[in-house]
Amino acid sequence: MARRIDSYLKDLIPAEKLAFYEAVRDFGDSEIAPHLLHWERSHSLVPDSCIQAMGDMGLFGLPIAEAYGGQGGDHTDLVLMGLALAYHSQAVAITPGAAISLGAKPLQLCGTEAQKQAHLPALAKGERMFVFGLSEPGRGSDAANPQVTAVKKGDRWVLNGEKCWSTNARWASHVVVHALTNPTGQNGKRSTCFIVPMGQKGVFYQEMQGKKVWEQSSTGSIMLENVEVPHDAILGAENDGFKVMVTTLNGGRLFIASLALGSLAFALDKCRVYAEERLQFDDKPIGRFQRVQDVIVDMDIALESGLTWLLHLCRLYEAGTLSREQAAKIKVECSRRASDLIVLAMEICGGVACFDEFGLIRHHNDLFVTRVGEGSNFALKDLIVRPLRQA
Amino acid sequence: MDIVVCIKRVPATDTAIKIAADGKSIETAGVTFELNAYDEFALEQALRIKEQLNAGSVTVVTVGPKDCKKQLDDALARGADKAVLLSTTDWMYDGMQVASALAAWIKTVPCHLVLCGRQAVDSDNNQLPANLAGRLGFACVTEVGKLTLADGAFTAERDIEGAREVVACKTPAVISCQKGLNEPRYANLKGIMAAKKKPFVEQPAQLGARGMEIVALSLPAPRAAGKIVGNGAGAVPALIAALRETKAL
Secondary structure: OOOHHHHHHHHHOOHHHHHHHHHHHHHHHHHHHHHHHHHHHOOOOOOHHHHHHHHHOOHHHOOOOHHHOOOOOOHHHHHHHHHHHHOOOHHHHHHHHHHHHHHHHHHHHHOOHHHHHHHHHHHHHOOOOEEEEOOEOOEOOOOOOOOOEEEEEOOEEEEEEEEEEEEOHHHOOEEEEEEEOOOOOOOOOOEEEEEEEOOOOOEEEEEOOOOOOOOOOOEEEEEEEEEEEEHHHEEOOOOOHHHHHHHHHHHHHHHHHHHHHHHHHHHHHHHHHHHHHOEEOOOEEHHHOHHHHHHHHHHHHHHHHHHHHHHHHHHHHHHOOOOHHHHHHHHHHHHHHHHHHHHHHHHHHHHHHHOHHHOHHHHHHHHHHHHHOOOOHHHHHHHHHHHHHOO | OEEEEEOOEEEOOOOOOOEOOOOOOEOOOOOOEEEOHHHHHHHHHHHHHHHHHOOOEEEEEEEEOHHHHHHHHHHHHHOOOEEEEEEOOOOOOOHHHHHHHHHHHHOOOOOOEEEEEOOOOOOOOOOHHHHHHHHHOOEEEEEEEEEEEEOOEEEEEEEEOOEEEEEEEOOOEEEEEOOOOOOOOOOOHHHHHHHOOOOEEEEEOOOOOOOOOOOOOOOOOOOOOOOOOOOOHHHHHHHHHHHHHOOOO
């Protein structure tokens, strides 16, 4: 069956980008879709073999420059990967997605040349993985004021505290810790980011148990107990960690929007096919009912408009003109539209939608993450409203 | 070693085939085409041989319409060095004609080894490898499931009825590739971008005379509806009787 999303992408992106999307799509069909149920029912994370295969395909080095061993792609390529992989599984898609947009990206944007040379080639191959240590047990939306601290001790820094919700922690080689370094500074100038090896003395990782969304994605809690790092472990400038964080999250929000649209694309195809195959009342398809058509049409409109908008914002991101509000708005809109519509899609399909092998329940659960991940929609609306309150 | 890989675009295997109005061909409108799965093994093997030797070239070639460029570009993106489209507007079903066109072109280029899929999954003619080898005067080993290269000679393994056959083979040769030979790679972004700069040659196919003609094409008869003989353990005798009736038991 031809995917509806493919017909829209053909008109929205150049041929070589479409070829890349199709290659990742085919990879997902062959290497992910046949195994998903087994992974889910055995409660396993993305297997190492799958991570290796994605590494072989260059997905972890997608927007990393060829000079550093990457694929030399741009943010549109990253988003296309998100769309292609999330069609089957957001949890798989977020693995290279977070490794890039939250792991390699801050290094690319804010790292010194020495830091880039030291890490980017291994990150590009998927041999090394950075995680972003941002959220904390007591800090989510108020991430600008971390409770994790870093105190200067001679020419070194000593870090203490706990990070949580760190995506990819299971496979991480390093964590970028966003820590409080200047408690009395002005808001936005109180924190610093540090590159900390996961094997460093005093770093402890624990997988967060009981998570019922993005089940194949690793989400870790990372404890820091008197962890000492040198001054050149700072990523960006001292007391400028908030800037690193904000710059990183802008691009990440576009990726989250791609995950929401990937799930929506799956739900649309699943629902429209089911509506034509499910015969009720005189053995006719339920797709003839206008209330069913209404939902399918709304999904179709949300998908096409979302894709058009998202790919436009990717171009702005590449041009360096994407505003925080724009990145926030598309994340909010794509996540809420897709998660609202998938409930109706499931209602059309009825009982069968409750079963894992039908796929909708997976996307339904995972879409919740897109509402609260990389800035909760409620918090992001505070950001979005700011220019609207100016005269 | 200069290797030529013969590929073919075929309708995607999940296509709902419709017969065209002429009753002899398939309706291609709305059909998605893809690289023949067996040809993927051939391409992958060619790339591995080149990587093993760290020398030589891999050229992909196909006979078909201009739309075949997509599959040739895909092969370039995976690592082939050059692509050749022997263009035709005809719907190609005749293995002899395709072999004729490929042989005529291969004779004009350096070639030590020809790799192709064991068959195309659309027409299932299974003619090309042997026909092509005959025209080129090359050795031919078909349906190869394992291929190793050492000291300039190939050892090919192939499954035959009830046994595994091991064949030694020197170049020049045509080898047709079976499932299990390797795990084909996917194109990556760097490969896709690099493909745009690789040589792509298009020239008319020298098809020669047809060796056969399709006179009619029809879809298989629809499968008969299933039959429920009853429910529960009490229905077992009726089920056995029904299976015996159809000679399944």
